[in-house]
Amino acid sequence: MxxxxxxxxxxxxxxxxxxxxxxxxxxxxxxxxDGLEVYTFRTYPAxxxxxxxxxxxxxxxxxxxxxxxxxxxxxxxxxxGWEENLNDFHSQGVLIYDPDAVPNPETxxxxxxxxxxxxxxxxxxxxxxxxxxxxxxLTWIFRLRLxxxxxxxxKSMGRHAEVLAKNLQALEEGFSYAQEHFPETFSYTxxxxxxxxxxxxxxxxxxxxxxxxxxxxxxxxGYPITPATTVMExxxxxLPTFGGTLVQAEDEIASIxxxxxxxxGGMKAMTATSGPxxxxxxxxxxxxxxxxxxxVVVNVQRASPSTGMPTxxxxxxxxxxxxGGHGDGPRFVLAPDSVKDCYxxxxxAFSLAEHFQTPVIVLSDQAMASRVETIPYPETxxxxxxxxxxxxxxxxxxxxxxxxxxxxTENGLSPMAIPGMPGGMYMAESLxxxxxxxxxxxxxxxxxxxxxxxxxxxxxxxxxxxxxSSVRRWGVANAKFGIMGWGSTRGAVxxxxxxxxxxxxxxxxxxxxTMLPMPDQAVSEFLRGKKAILVPELNFTSQFARVIxxxxxxxLDARDIHIHMLAKEEGVPxxxxxxxxxxxxxxxxxxxx
Amino acid sequence: xxxxxxxxxxxVKPIWCPGCGDYxxxxxxxxxxxxxxxxxxxxxxxxxxxxxSRMPGFLSTYGFHGIHGRVLPLATGIKLSQPDKxxxxxxxxxxxLSIGGGHFPHAARRNIEIAYIMMDNSIxxxxxxxxxxxxxxxxxxxxxxxxxxxxxxxxxxxALAYNTSFVARAFSGExxxxxxxxxxxxxxxxxxxxQVLSPCVSFANTYDLFREITAPLPENHDVTDITAAMQxxxxxxxxxxxxxxxxxxxxxxxQTTEIQQRAPKVTMAELMERYER
Numbered sequence: 001m002x003x004x005x006x007x008x009x010x011x012x013x014x015x016x017x018x019x020x021x022x023x024x025x026x027x028x029x030x031x032x033x034d035g036l037e038v039y040t041f042r043t044y045p046a047x048x049x050x051x052x053x054x055x056x057x058x059x060x061x062x063x064x065x066x067x068x069x070x071x072x073x074x075x076x077x078x079x080x081g082w083e084e085n086l087n088d089f090h091s092q093g094v095l096i097y098d099p100d101a102v103p104n105p106e107t108x109x110x111x112x113x114x115x116x117x118x119x120x121x122x123x124x125x126x127x128x129x130x131x132x133x134x135x136x137x138l139t140w141i142f143r144l145r146l147x148x149x150x151x152x153x154x155k156s157m158g159r160h161a162e163v164l165a166k167n168l169q170a171l172e173e174g175f176s177y178a179q180e181h182f183p184e185t186f187s188y189t190x191x192x193x194x195x196x197x198x199x200x201x202x203x204x205x206x207x208x209x210x211x212x213x214x215x216x217x218x219x220x221x222g223y224p225i226t227p228a229t230t231v232m233e234x235x236x237x238x239l240p241t242f243g244g245t246l247v248q249a250e251d252e253i254a255s256i257x258x259x260x261x262x263x264x265g266g267m268k269a270m271t272a273t274s275g276p277x278x279x280x281x282x283x284x285x286x287x288x289x290x291x292x293x294x295x296v297v298v299n300v301q302r303a304s305p306s307t308g309m310p311t312x313x314x315x316x317x318x319x320x321x322x323x324g325g326h327g328d329g330p331r332f333v334l335a336p337d338s339v340k341d342c343y344x345x346x347x348x349a350f351s352l353a354e355h356f357q358t359p360v361i362v363l364s365d366q367a368m369a370s371r372v373e374t375i376p377y378p379e380t381x382x383x384x385x386x387x388x389x390x391x392x393x394x395x396x397x398x399x400x401x402x403x404x405x406x407x408x409t410e411n412g413l414s415p416m417a418i419p420g421m422p423g424g425m426y427m428a429e430s431l432x433x434x435x436x437x438x439x440x441x442x443x444x445x446x447x448x449x450x451x452x453x454x455x456x457x458x459x460x461x462x463x464x465x466x467x468x469s470s471v472r473r474w475g476v477a478n479a480k481f482g483i484m485g486w487g488s489t490r491g492a493v494x495x496x497x498x499x500x501x502x503x504x505x506x507x508x509x510x511x512x513x514t515m516l517p518m519p520d521q522a523v524s525e526f527l528r529g530k531k532a533i534l535v536p537e538l539n540f541t542s543q544f545a546r547v548i549x550x551x552x553x554x555x556l557d558a559r560d561i562h563i564h565m566l567a568k569e570e571g572v573p574x575x576x577x578x579x580x581x582x583x584x585x586x587x588x589x590x591x592x593x
Numbered sequence: 594x595x596x597x598x599x600x601x602x603x604x605v606k607p608i609w610c611p612g613c614g615d616y617x618x619x620x621x622x623x624x625x626x627x628x629x630x631x632x633x634x635x636x637x638x639x640x641x642x643x644x645x646s647r648m649p650g651f652l653s654t655y656g657f658h659g660i661h662g663r664v665l666p667l668a669t670g671i672k673l674s675q676p677d678k679x680x681x682x683x684x685x686x687x688x689x690l691s692i693g694g695g696h697f698p699h700a701a702r703r704n705i706e707i708a709y710i711m712m713d714n715s716i717x718x719x720x721x722x723x724x725x726x727x728x729x730x731x732x733x734x735x736x737x738x739x740x741x742x743x744x745x746x747x748x749x750x751x752a753l754a755y756n757t758s759f760v761a762r763a764f765s766g767e768x769x770x771x772x773x774x775x776x777x778x779x780x781x782x783x784x785x786x787x788q789v790l791s792p793c794v795s796f797a798n799t800y801d802l803f804r805e806i807t808a809p810l811p812e813n814h815d816v817t818d819i820t821a822a823m824q825x826x827x828x829x830x831x832x833x834x835x836x837x838x839x840x841x842x843x844x845x846x847x848q849t850t851e852i853q854q855r856a857p858k859v860t861m862a863e864l865m866e867r868y869e870r
Binding site for chain 2: 029032033196198199200201202206210213214219221238240241242243244245247249250251253254255257258259260261262263264265266267269283284287291374377378417419420421422423424425426427428429430431438439
């Protein structure tokens, strides 16, 4: 955001397979350890080796909300890293580059400092260590501590003594070179806190896995798919340490069915996938709705349709998540809005799934899953950021006489027996069934059972009114203009609103965390008195805006509330500027009304 | 008090046509349960979709009537959540070899400790008679009025090729033999596959044919010899009944339990420390 700001955007461009991502990750880790807040963003090429990588880390003194806009400091490790970022480079930005890769860059008045990383690393016969040379240089440039840098390199690259020694040498060579050649004062240096607060450094995918473990998830079945694989890999590492089981299934259909089977057996179970996998799981989800089996499905959205752009972000699966599946079955959909929220919404997901015996889809996206953020150390989880609920089991008395697994109740919830419980023997049934779980086809029974299952959602909707964690509302209370969004776009919206607030613009925002059931009461209250609302989302057809139009048309019509859709399906997140301009535009268009 | 076969019978009347081969499987299962003295609450029978997949509803054990073709992953999840229970997967040839054919090799590869009983009638019965993956070439049915041109699959040969640790064939016309096979399959500490020749009296009545062409496996057949088993599995006349293959290697739930025991024990707080900046 520029000089004298409390954040700085550092963008690194380089070749995939040449340690560009490692450069960014190690540098980010050093900054975080020294007490700065971080928020990363990365694009991957589809190729494993070769292709251009962009790694961005935004450093801040306070919690960073989004990846930011134009680069303040651009680190060009190759020519493309310079050329491709020229148009998204702050006018007062600073270029740091390898002169062997980027000869004589025309910076249009910006400052430029060569760090000859290729030459330096060749100097001690370790060319592939040029990324660490740059880490060393950046450590000095941002006045981070060399001791911290050494510790981070040791921790992340300490497996082979010989390689570690070389990397440490590279780090120090880079540090010394920058110390000698870089100017004494640097306008983008952020002050380091005396004593860093306790923080975790997590990717969104890791946050989801940890949240699931905290919630008590003990079974995971999944199939490798970009960009959701990290969730599976994190679970694979830790599930057995908690007595849990992970299966790498043969496909996504097997994954969802295994998870449903394990849940039927009494375990908290989940799977994680991306769009194509969710499409395959839809039949299984419909069964979980019918048989009333708890299951949590994480969908890390990527640019679609079809195979689309697997390594690029999107929010294009909202319709699929809300409506995908045959028939009308109960289901919940959650949308965490930050890495921190990913952790807490996973706890909510298991609470909802277990207590209401219903499948829950949690919508993340490529950008949020792969980025790394510093987040406050998770606190007491129940009641503030998330709610803790458990499955309702039958009492011994209920099991002793005439146990009915699908007993028709007022709130739609029927106690669920677990295999091994004497007297609870029942058949989970994908066919329409009566209270005992026996297939039943009469019109009366179908009607009663459809209503019973629908009541589950209504019970949950009433329950959620008291959940602080089911919706976020902030800004100027009851302002005439609003922003409604969902998921990972919230950071950019918060920052755009800060900019608008600084300019005296009154605007308010609402982000539901539960997309299904929609927190109708909160939305209605929010819409009251609004002239117009902006709905920014990363898909092509404005899916959330359509949901709002469809669900609240009476209120929108009666009060003549206009919806301004801001749809973007390009594979990359919103820039703060885009939200800001769209909000400005809305206010200008609607202002006279 | 000794358990009786009828203890495992639910009060739901089977939907099968009179004379259906699946009745024999129903009876054989209940007899095997009783003879193994299994408690009802410790048995879970999962199924897919089709006539034979209605089985769990006719038993008073725990059950799961799932979706078409997905019985093996469903049963795998159930077994992994309840490793000490007896888990049985049942279904037909269409369920297991057509729509669900992709799961069979993986259940075998994992050697998950479930018994998989495939009631093979070489027809889609519930949808009123279409050719199935095991229908003989030239089968004329509603959806193949000019006769099928696909070669049939051989379930026993497939199971052997997938390295299934227990492979057997039974026939609904030989009840006692089926009970004996089921009892071994239910106790097998790995993936046990039983193909039951279970004729469809309405669309492909093969009772007489199987009475004529089936025969017990040679008495000297070595059940650990896979090559011999593969050779015998290719014989169509006689079409052998009995245990083709039986070997023991560690099962999947046993191994995942061992992994849990091997994994270092950490608390959530310790786990968080790894992510501290």
